[in-house]
Amino acid sequence: MAYTTNTQPALRSLVHELPAYAAGRRATDATIAALASNESHYDPLPSVLDVVDTAARRMNRYPDSAALALRTGIAAALGVVPEEVVVGPGSLGVLQQIIAAVCDPGDEIVFAWRSFEAYPVLASLAAARSVMVPLAADESHDLEAMAAAVTERTKVILVCTPNNPTGATVKHGRMSEFLDSVPAHVLVVIDEAYVEFVAEKEALDALALFRAHPNVCVLRTFSKAHGLAGLRVGFAVAHTELADGLRRVGLPFAVTALAQEAALASLQATRELHERVALVVAERDRVADALRRAGWAVIAGQANFVWLRADDTLRELIVDHLERNDILVRGYRGDGVRISLADGPTNDHVIAALGDRSSFEAAR
Structure with a gap:
């Protein structure tokens, strides 16, 4: 019987070709707004x-x-x-x-x-x-x-x-x-x-x-x-x-x-869930409106996040700038930035940190 010459167990060839799933970055302390992973930012019901x-x-x-x-x-x-x-x-x-x-x-x-x-x-x-x-x-x-x-x-x-x-x-x-x-x-x-x-x-x-x-x-x-x-x-x-x-x-x-x-x-827990969802929807609409007034193109998304379409240069500017302001968001190469919604004060911090889009365009 012929045996392989490998000196250790080998992975299937397709494993080496698998695209890695990139999870959102986690915050290392409580002062950082962790908005990269798309999860609820409220306590459990x-x-x-x-x-x-x-x-x-x-x-x-x-x-x-x-x-x-x-x-x-x-x-x-x-x-x-x-x-x-x-x-x-x-x-x-x-x-x-x-x-x-x-x-x-x-x-x-x-x-x-x-x-x-x-x-x-x-x-x-x-x-x-x-x-x-x-x-x-x-x-x-x-x-x-x-x-x-x-x-x-x-x-x-x-x-x-x-x-x-x-x-x-x-x-x-x-x-x-x-x-x-x-x-x-x-x-x-x-x-x-x-x-x-x-x-x-x-x-x-x-x-x-x-x-x-x-x-x-x-x-x-x-x-x-x-x-x-x-x-x-x-x-x-x-x-x-x-x-x-x-x-x-x-x-x-x-x-x-x-x-x-x-x-x-x-x-x-129908009533509790509906109350929680209503909070998220209200914040989503408020944040989206504020960003539009600041010059950002935000579609009427229906999830628990807002999406900023951006080329890679603008994407890196947004992600880096927000990180310097203690906000972690999720950037997608070639496409844009997803910002998960949190509580009102945290969302206000995001709005203030992003500011007017023209300042990012000037920095390109």
């Missing part, structure tokens, strides 16, 4: 904290691998059945299950770009090919171009709405027309990590599209509006055959008992 405190006393026990109580709660809240709900370690974990269940090596995954940075990472990990379709000039998904990008190898289309990092949304009518043009065998995943923050007319009703189309799957998370980013719990609503397949490829016990109970409690 009080009623959820009470449940977590009690659940923590049972952390010596394994969680329910089927997450039946949480799936039942999600199903009741959304008007589906538990068999159509798949729970995983964040919506990103569930998306990895989707790609693992659907894609073979060499298959294609179509998505807008720029969009969620983890999409090409997950595609590469599955040895699938990323088909990145540039955003339209108004930062929205170019759905016509995405439909045209579909080939016989396309297995999945990812539609992130509101889009991360731009905040732009896909309107319901446009999405419905898009789905009519997509082959029935292609899975369309509507990634709604920020859906709770949407406050616009013609908002997308992804669940209605799910009911109308056998090839639609809806992806959501408890990390953003619910403020459970540290517990890692998300879910998909998928038709039963796909949902069963997603559960088969998921790791057993991937969602902790603490996360399951916290998510279930958060589903029941």
Whole structure:
């Protein structure tokens, strides 16, 4: 038998080619505004904290691998059945299950770009090919171009709405027309990590599209509006055959008992959640208006952040200037800067630090 000449275990060749997921920088002390990672800047909901405190006393026990109580709660809240709900370690974990269940090596995954940075990472990990379709000039998904990008190898289309990092949304009518043009065998995943923050007319009703189309799957998370980013719990609503397949490829016990109970409690804390979301939406609109008055081009984004389109020179100026003012934000090479929203005083600090756009143009 011939053996390799390697002197140590070797990684798969594709691992060396994986694009690294760049998480937002963390603050090293409490005086720094950490707005690079897209997370809630408010304390967890009080009623959820009470449940977590009690659940923590049972952390010596394994969680329910089927997450039946949480799936039942999600199903009741959304008007589906538990068999159509798949729970995983964040919506990103569930998306990895989707790609693992659907894609073979060499298959294609179509998505807008720029969009969620983890999409090409997950595609590469599955040895699938990323088909990145540039955003339209108004930062929205170019759905016509995405439909045209579909080939016989396309297995999945990812539609992130509101889009991360731009905040732009896909309107319901446009999405419905898009789905009519997509082959029935292609899975369309509507990634709604920020859906709770949407406050616009013609908002997308992804669940209605799910009911109308056998090839639609809806992806959501408890990390953003619910403020459970540290517990890692998300879910998909998928038709039963796909949902069963997603559960088969998921790791057993991937969602902790603490996360399951916290998510279930958060589903029941409707009033608290709506109050929290209203605060974020009000701050989003206030910050966006203030930046527009200062000369910045800010679209009417619908997530928990604002987006500044910028070339690399301007991007570096913005990121460096804000860091000198103890504000960490997320820069995207070739595209711009995402600034997550925080409390009112912190947002005021951002507005003051950015100041008038003309000063940055003069420094170029």
